[in-house]
Amino acid sequence: MxxxxxxxxxxxxxxxxxxxxxxxxxxxxxxxxxxxxxxxxxxxxxxxxxxxxxxxLPGFIDDQVHFREPGLTYKGSIATESRAAVAGGITSFMEMPNVDPATTSIEALESKFDLAAQRSMGNYSFYLGATEDNLDQIKRMNPKRHCGVKVFMGASTGDLLVENPNALEAIFREAPSLIVTHCESGPVMAANRDRILETKDQLTINDHPVLRDTAACYASSEYAVGLAKKHGSQLHVLHITTAKELELFAPGPIENKSITAEACVHHLWFTADDYDRLGNLIKCNPAIKYQSDRDAIIEALKSGRIDIIATDHAPHTLDEKEQPYSNAPAGLPLVQHALLTLLDHVNAGRMSPALVVEKTAHAPAKRYNISERGFIREGxxxxxxxxxxxxxHRVTADNIRYKCGWSPYTGxxxxxxxxxxxxxxxxxxxxxxxxxxxxxxxxxxxxx
Incomplete structure (x- = not known):
């Protein structure tokens, strides 16, 4: 020294x-x-x-956040949300491409690295967003620098929605890096919407887990897993929310798996019973579902069917969230309190401290092959x-660090x-x- x-x-x-x-x-x-x-x-x-x-503990490596920069910084920014993250024990993050403009070119991707170097408090990487016509950009990715390519399969808007089978085949065949997917089936959700509206004039928050139900999630996750097996892809399926999807993933240690799955902290905490109390504040995609799903996902963490825990931190303003259900955006702020939610699970006997560390630090480091992070080791x-x-620690309006200024855990x-x-x-x-x-x-x- x-x-x-x-x-x-x-x-x-x-x-x-x-x-x-x-x-x-x-x-x-x-x-x-x-x-x-x-x-x-x-x-x-x-x-x-x-x-x-x-x-x-080794710092929490969060493989899924939305920090809203560029273009949506009235909700949050790399500066504000990374500071909330380190206050919550998250030392490294991987940020998503659905900003404005969307991160769908290598040039846009690299500009976010430049922003983070100037403004972030934690370590960082960024995903390239897949579209139905940017395969040339995907093939230019640097696997040693870019954490992965994000594919929204039936659950996004604009260029980031990828539903064309030929485009998906090409992405799964050609991507030089890890593919991460948001899996909800657009056709299944459309049919669910039509069925719900046969008996009522408009949707409410209590319809959210019915609209985005098990069938919608399973159909898309099964499709993604099938594509990965066909092409030998490296696939990581984000934010699993249903018990049925778990059958798609192998139990056991993450080492040598080519297909892995993630759970998010809010899906491990809330259930559909909380919609009456919290309303649009816990509206997110995929939807928070039922206690049986939540309990199955917790058990899947123990068996290794679920490999990683992340946040899917996605802040919106209170004004946006207070709109009617159909207009209110999906997502909630989580990075400051994510680790604390897991430690509550430990206190209640549902998880061990070692399991929390495995799923938030060791496993992300292994899955993404992160160099010299994720473990407490000399060197x-x-x-x-x-x-x-x-x-x-009691959550109050005065100690929330998110730019949006609210938390579903307040109180x-x-x-x-x-x-x-x-x-x-x-x-x-x-x-x-x-x-x-x-x-x-x-x-x-x-x-x-």
């Missing part, structure tokens, strides 16, 4: 990593984890932090989050609190404030 390189010693931590919880110390030198041991002696001029028995980048599992008291977050060795959140002077994000590198 050079004399100018900062050093931090975290003492008395309960390190949750690779299936176990070990009490010990951890030293950060510069951007990386320099040492992990039962006990480490403090060096001269070393910053010492007493974890006092708090859990130390790896020091992307870390310290949580106090016994210090309650809820989580059982745990985020005490500190480190990104590339720099402490960027101290449990109360974002430390702007510590901003040191990097574009993630993929070993593929």
């Amino acid at each position: 050079s004399q100018s390189e900062p050093s931090t010693l975290i003492k008395n931590a309960r390190i949750v990593n690779e299936g176990s919880i070990v009490e010990g110390d951890l030293r950060i030198e510069g951007q990386r984890i320099a040492a992990i041991a039962n006990e480490l002696s403090a060096g001269v001029h070393e910053d010492i932090i007493d974890a006092a028995g708090c859990w130390l 790896y980048f020091a992307d870390l989050v310290m949580v106090d599992p016994g210090a309650a 809820h008291t989580f059982t745990a609190s985020i005490k500190s977050t480190w990104v590339n060795g720099a402490r960027v959140f101290d449990g109360n404030e974002i430390i702007e002077s510590a901003r040191s994000p990097m574009a993630m590198v993929f070993d593929r």
Whole structure:
């Protein structure tokens, strides 16, 4: 370590990593984890932090966020939402292409990397959006830099909706990178809409899981999985919401899988019973469904049929959400509270701390082949989050960090609190404030 390189010693931590919880110390030198041991002696001029028995986790790697930049920054931006993310223990994110204009060219994709370098608080990568006629752009992707290509199969608008079978065949055959899909069948949803409106004049929020039902999700997910098997593609199906879809995915460890699946934190938390209370605030696509679906997805996390947990953070203004159901946009802000929701599951006995770390850090790092992140290992980048599992955190209007200013969890008291977050060795959140002077994000590198 050079004399100018900062050093931090975290003492008395309960390190949750690779299936176990070990009490010990951890030293950060510069951007990386320099040492992990039962006990480490403090060096001269070393910053010492007493974890006092708090859990130390590898930072949450969120493989699905919508930060709304460019073009929709009245809802959120890379600057605002990445700061909310690190306050929630998310140290790296992968951002989606449905901005304005949509990210459907390599030039537009690279411009987002430039924005993030200037404004982000966390590490970053970005997806290229597939269209029915941009195969030339998809083939230009750099698999070591660009996290993947996003295909909206029947659940988007404009150029990002890809339904043409020939276009889908070409994407699954030619994509040089991981393909991630939003799977809902447009024809099934259209038939559902017609059936619902036979008995009423207009749709309401309680119709949302009926409109976007199991049949709509399964038909599209099955199609995507079939295409991936046919072409030998690397496929990751996002935000699974139904018990039936789980049969499409193999149980077991993520290693060597070419077809994987993800669950999102709100689908692990809310059910259709919450629509009466929260209305459009929890309107999202795919829809939040039923308790039986939620319980099946939690069990699938344990069996390995679901490989990764993400957020699908998608902020909208309250004015937008307060419109009638058919006009209200889908999506909700989640990054600040995502890890806390999972720690509530741990407290309730539905998950273990090791499972949370596996699904939010280890598995994303493995699936995306992220270089030197996602684990607490000597020599790896020091992307870390310290949580106090016994210090309650109540969500109020005053402590929400999203630009949109609201959360579906307002009024809820989580059982745990985020005490500190480190990104590339720099402490960027101290449990109360974002430390702007510590901003040191990097574009993630993929070993593929």
